[in-house]
Amino acid sequence: MMTLSEAAAVVGGRLHGNGASFNSVSIDSRSLSPGDLFVAIPGAVHDGHDFVGKSADSGAAGAMVSNLQSVPISQIRVADTTQSLGMLARSWRERFSIPVLAITGSNGKTTVTRMVTSILSEIGACLSPERSFNNQWGVPLTLLGLNDSHRFAVIEMGTNGPGEIDYLSRLTQPTIALINNVSAAHVEGLGDVRQISRAKSEIFSGMGKRGTAIINLDDPFHGEWQSHFKTCVPDGEILTFGLASEAMIRSENPNPDWQQSEFDLVIGQQTIHIVLPLPGIHNIHNAAASAALAYAAGADPESIRKGLENTSGAPGRLRRVRGIKGAELFDDSYNANPRSIMAAIDVLANYPGKKILVLGEMAELGHAGPEYHREVGAYARQKHLDQFYCLGQQASELSASYVEGFGKGAVHASDADVLIDELIHQIDDNTAVLVKGSRSSRMESIVAGIVDHAEAREDASC
Template sequence: MMALSELSEVVKGQLQGEDATFAAVSTDTRTINPGDVFFALRGERFNAADFVAQAAEKGAAGVVVDAPVDIPVPQIQVADTRIALADFARAWRAQSDSKLIGITGSNGKTTVKELTAAICRVAFGEDRVLATQGNLNNDIGLPLTLLNLRDNHAVAVVEMGANRPDEIAFLAGIAAPDVAIVNNVARAHIEGFGSIEAVAQTKGQLLDNLGAEGTAVLNRDDAFFADWSARAGAATIVSFGHHESADVRAENIQPVVRRGAPAFSFDLVTPDGRAAVALPLAGRHNVSNALAAAAAAMAVGASLDDVTAGLATARSVPGRMRAFRHSSGAMIFDDAYNANPDSVAAAIRTLAEFKGKAWLVLGDMGELGDEAVEMHRETGRLARESGAEALFCIGELGREIGAGFGPGARWMKSMDELERELRDELVPGRNVLIKGSRFMALDRLVAALEETPEGNEGEA
């Protein structure tokens, strides 16, 4: 429990009304509990100040607002409620002794987070690991995650995302990571950054405040590895990847099938020795994600045995190369959460590794700026060169993917048409990749294909 007067001091606000204690923080009146303090945040499409009365009715101990409101509960007035939330999370994190692993990168953040947390739960205990829920990795989600830190947590594993310059610097300043993973850089959010170099620069901000006692976990295979290594300063650098000089690397990588679903086996090579790993995830890029997780977990004290045991429990995240067998016998690869040219290329390569005929369902990729049309055509050409037999595309830019692919591409006007046409083509021996940017909502198509119990068999 904490007093509103203490919170007011931390966030540099003014407490109006009687002091009271609160148990937790909420930014959503739909999930607020009695005794919580409610932060009334503003966004481009919402103003939570409109809901403070509802928060009061649901038993809020107090509210944090940027303008006075007429409600019968204490209120803390601040200049900016988002900054106040960040300030509170920063102060809360500063008094915690938990080791914190911060993760950023263009692709794979959530998967690396889940794998790292899985290893740490084996190493330290289920209840001693805090991890970002879902992909709550922005200036609201990260503070809310950190405010769940408790004395029993040995490790916190948090992800940080950005679609504009300097966002990672702000988030890293709140989280103060002991271990920083920069997973990779890809052509994502180019519209907001201007160039891939600017993306790399922003991702590298996670390294700026590590200090001599910190550890930088860096992708040895990435073109920006040298830049990030220099930026890490006095921190210990642990490299991961497929490069022969990587500190944590994979050898003898083999695609396999386990419990009817695509998986990988490989030899994990680390400074502490080597071990055989069974990774129940599809996609060679997930081997790289597993290497990042292993390096980070070992940096906070996990053993090699903890790593192999943790990775063996891995479960793919919905929308991120999750494989399941449809009732028709076709294998569906659900990679529908998001997309950029490099993540689509990785997914296409994954499909090419498995027996069977490759079919692709691809939608628009967002935030690519002036090169969007050419990048979509490039994706179509890559799909053709990979040996894919057919392509279904949807969206205005998806049409450009079809143009790059050429004969065998079909452009769909609607999700209903796409579902109807695709269902007619689902047969045994056919592997179907579904991928597009979040706004394309291809997860709806995936959900429609999981309509039977048989559709869940073999889930990775």
């Protein structure tokens, strides 16, 4: 990849030890491979400097530190290891003249990332992030994975506050950038939805004078995004997508189901029929966004069709898994905001049998949190679901707001194990269960409990 001496020069650090070469970069001593550069990141719980010795034992070529460690390993001393990781990634990205696609939005970032990666992989090698590597550490680590085999790179960008996407965009220097949508998410850190929109539009900051913006004509902020893009990228091009008839790439005749979704994708004068192996109208929207991204990167319509139809769902993002007693289980436990929950409820509502909704609380919604929870509860009631459970502390105002919104029949559970036992009692082979909530709600424990019971039954019958 490069030498420690070269890395030190890039980040303005001082090398203590030899200038050996390193193969890749890691911030986790547990997954580090021999020959890697270990970057010691101070965290809220653990300080990477405490693991420099472990990285040396694992065969690291060197370490980047803010404080020299008494460990027999070459070390690059810098003022700030997070900042230096970004500087190293930016320098490395500049060595590659390939389409670099950047993706942000309140909902669907990871799904679109997987979809467009599937499309572009029909053409050539495509770099994309491991898991949701979309912050000040994940984006640099993804960029540092670029090599000469890659024809494309796809980068996901998230934010909890103003300026974060601006920073990530300037590291990434995207040639194509998408804002998938904007809704109430991370309100505490960003303010109202308009402020969220402005934070997302920072994705255009690192594009230079040329590049392509992928604009969602179905989103009410699309005009502001186009205007901001033209300010940031004066010689840039705009490619629109959506269900709107004016969109350059659009979805027509949508037929979303609880198992899959079918629609016609119009690209210029050509129409192709897509059978998407993901449920919901929101995934038809995600597919159109992915098609526009890929088209801007040079993909042909047939590659777009194959890539979309070969897409697989991301773990914890409305992924269908087998539940107990043969029930359908929608694992949407990764995260939640009002719009994403309503989209998932729409999918559950299409199931022909018994429908059970299990929600954890939505975090980072600020003072409007209770009202958002009431709105979601009322929306679930309108969809005629058979049972609604919410999980939260006994005295939680947010869970109480869910119950108030749904009305009669809603159940507030404060113990996950008790809730799992209740679900086991309720479920049969004509039941679908949707589990969703913010990360802080740890709804994956509900999913794991149900799946574990299913596996135990299968093992016992063998």
